[in-house]
Amino acid sequence: MASLVLNHSLYRFSYLYHRETLLEVIDAHIRFFNEIGGVPETIFYDTMAAIINPRTKEWNSRFLEFSLHYGFEPHTCNARSPHEKGTDEQSVGYVRRRAFSERTTFSSLKEANQYLAAAVKEINDGCVYRRPSPPSKGLLHERETLAPLPALEFSTYQSRSARISKYSHVVFESNYYSVPDTYPGKYITLKYSPDTVELVSDNALLARHERRFGKGELAYDLTHFLKTFSRKPGALPHSRVFRQLDEAIHHVLHHHYTGRHKDFLPILSLFRETSEEELVAAIRLLEDHGMVPTYETLRCIIMHQAVQLPETSFPPDRIRMEEPNFSHYDGYLRGVL
Secondary structure (H helix, E strand, O other), rough: OOOEOOOOOOEEEEEEOOOOOOOHHHHHHHHHHHHHOEEEOEEOOOOOOOOOOOOOEEHHHHHHHHHHHHEEEEEEOOOOOOOOOOOOOHHHHHHHHHOOOOOOOOOOOHHHHHHHHHHHHHHHHOOOOOOOOOOHHHHHHHHOOEHHHHHHOOOOOOOEEEOOOOOOOOOOOOEEEEEEEEOOOOOOEEEEOOOOOEEEEOOOOEEEEOOOOOOEEEEOOHHHHHHHHHHHHHHHHOOHHHOOOOOHHHHHHHHHOOOOHHHHHHHHHHHHHHOOHHHHHHHHHHHHHOOOHHHHHHHHOOOOOOOOOOOOOOOOHOOOOOOOEEEEEEHHOOOOO
16 A cells, blocks of 8 residues: 655545555555645655665666656655654554554455545544644645646556467466457557556557456457457357356347347447446346347447337236226116116
8 A cells, every 4th residue: 555644734645556566656656746736845755665776775767757757856764763754654554544444355456445535535634633724624735835746747657568369369467458359460569557558559559458466367358359259250158258248248149149149249349339337237228128139229228319118018916997886886776867
C-alpha cells in the first residue's frame, strides 16, 4: 500500500497495488498530486528500495526525472532521526488499521481501493489531535503553498518488444494478452503501466487490457477472434475465450442457435459496441418477453432504440372477475320481470 501525508494539514492519501516497483511509486505520486491539486516543494522518504539503491544510497535516475518534471525535491530520512520523518512516521500502519480492521476480503483490487478511499476520506474529514481543523479543511489552506501541476502528466508506461503467437496473443509475465487475429507472427511494442497493458504496432493501438498479476491468466478480447470463428464456427463453444463469458450468452447459443454457430457470430460482434453486462441485460429482457435474441433486436436495445415487445400475459391467479349478481333471477321466479 502506497501512503503519502501532508505535514501541516495531515491530509492523507493511500492506494493499493499488486507490487511495489518504481512504476507503482510514480503512479501513486501522480494520483496524490492530482487529488491535492498541486505539488509540495519537498518530499521526505524513508528507506524505499524502489527509488533508492540500498547499497549505494543513490537515487533511481528515472525517479529523479519524475521529480524534475513535477518540480519537487526528494530527500531521504536519516537513520534514527524520527523528527525528519514527518508528523506521523507510521502513516501506512495507521491507515491500514483504520481501513482494514473490520474487513480484509474483497472481490478485486478495484473494490478494495474503493473501500480504502472511503476509509481515508473518513480520516481526512475527522478531527485530529492538536489541529484546529480536519485535514480536508486544512488542505484548503495548505494548497496555497503547493506548486501548480505541470501541463503534461508524466508517463508511467514502460515498453518492450513482444511477438504475436499463431494463437493471436502475446505472453507477458507468464500471462496471455490477445490481439486481433490478423497479426500472427508479427513483432509489436508492449507498453505496460501498473494497471494496464497496451499492444502497439506502427503507432497504432491494437489492444488494451487490464494487467494480470497471476500465472497463466488470460486477458482475451473475444472480438479479436471473430475472423477465426467465421472460418471455424464449430470451435466457438469449446474455445477458452468463449467459456469465460456469462452463462446467459452460453444459453442463447445452445438453445437458440444450435448447429448455427455462424449465425450467432453477429451477436458476439456487439462486444465492439457494448460491455458484457449490457449485452447480458439485453438478452434477459428479450427472453423475459418470450423473444429469441437476435443481432438486430439486441442492438436496438443496447442503442436505446425502440423495440416492439409482445404484451406480457398475466397468469390465471392474477386475473380478477367481478362476482356474478344472481338477484335478477329472483325477479323471474316471482314474475316481476
